[in-house]
Amino acid sequence: MNNEQRGILVGNKEQVKKFGNFDEVASHILALLSKQIGINSLFIAKNDGQTNDILKVHNKKKTLVEEGSSMPLSQSYCNLSVNHGSQPLVIEDVSENELTRSMKVTENFGRGTFVGIPVYYSDHTVYGTICGLDDQTYSFSEEDLTTFETMSTLLTYVLELEKANQQIQTLTAPIVPIMKGVAIVPVIGEITDSRAEFIIKHILEKCSIEPMDHLIIDVSGVHQINSVVGEYLLKIVNILKVIGVTPVITGIQPYMAVKVPHFASALKGVLIEANLEAALKRLGFIVMKESK
Template identity: 60%
Template sequence: MSLQENKKKRSFRNFDEAAGHILEMLSKQLKINTLFIAKNDGQTNEIVKSRNTRKELIIEGSFLPLENTFCSLSISYGEAPLVIEDISKSKMTESLEIASQFDNGSFIGIPVYYEDGEVYGTICGLDNEPFEFTEEHIYTFETMSSLLTYVLELEKANNQIQTLSSPLVPVTKGLAILPVIGEITTQRAQTIIDHVLTKAGEKDLEYLVIDVSGVSQINTAVDEYLLKLVDILKVVGIAPVITGIQPFMALKVPHFAASLKGVLIEANLETALKQLGFVLMQNCPKNSGRL
């Protein structure tokens, strides 16, 4: 495998992909039946990622009340890893209804925190048979918890950057502009959609001008997201207007403009505003002789 291919394999687009890779690495060190990462909101526990070997003990994507999970014990235990080598004999699991399903199995778990100390969830190992945890295993879980915190903060920072790079700029009552700048990836396109829908609802818009003159890269997947945004805006009663479509976009995604049938498309922002009945006016000093 070349260095470039290796780098590509180790790059992650989001927390979900990184979480999957972390469980894969853990599974090579711990021969425990199940490894999983869970997220909770204080009431519900969601299994974000799971990896089972002999038997499916934890189902990815499943939900349970937090109070009825091993994760709740781990969070209550604090920052250190919680190790239960025999679930059937632990006083901590006596009131846990789900514990009866695991007999004399074993559990290890440690909370995953955001940088500000807020709990994201947990990273855990579980087996329905006895499992002996070594100091190395415990240290590895501590390390992976810290790594997940780092990944969470990176994703949060990236989302903030993506939002700031596509701000919704109010122009006047009922009208705003969305300048889209730089390379548009699939992830960024989805972030833009989420951001626009949130802000558009707050600003009671009639028109949203989407200016793509600053876009440097586009592909068919991103094209679908932009068309999705246009369709969603129509559904919620906001008239989309597209400006700044460049020649390379038409060449790379030839059906893009054709798919926008019925949508106002203008070469630039000024002509779009004129079509909507707005005129850009320059403020001039008094007595300058200019309007």
């Protein structure tokens, strides 16, 4: 399984389910929890120390929590969960508990029940929380609370996988400055949907930070060029043109042009050279070797 795939155990059989990102995993985890635990609302929130953002929600009968909503962290139940530590915080009656009865948010939930546990990064800093909420009294079993702890641990694992994958993506498509106004992005390995989107985002961010006249895209390290890969490369080329950066493509092998003929024809008007040295010469730069 590569870094873009996450597997979880479903029922008694090990079924590997592929997910594209953390959000997809989060939605699946909430759906699994909802099947086991009868509480009305389950949600995953992220906080930055100031604001509590509700990322994913699974409501059953009533919409008690809105996906995409946010509030000051200090006014949220999630903050209580973070302060409580790594064990689940269970509040059986939010209207009576000393931690919650005076909070403004409690007005919406009557004699409701809350459970929450922090989700951590591997360095033990807090990402956010995974929580359950109801406007009715709900009693949790030991198994329920153990499941919450397990899902929190699983989310930590997925966060680290996603972080590692982003680092790998950066390493396999770094933008390397060569001289003022000129940089090269060597694209290495297999181009998947997520990698292509990452490369495009990476290029746009880099170009917005540092003025760039020419960006050389070297595809000599790409495992294969097919119609899908060709479309992504064309998309990158067109985006560069729109933002005023001249694209230069290097490393296209003859067999690539033969295999995807429409790709080569679509690149008419784009500078294409065999390698980096030829590209730099085409741009008017002289490559000099230092004599010993």
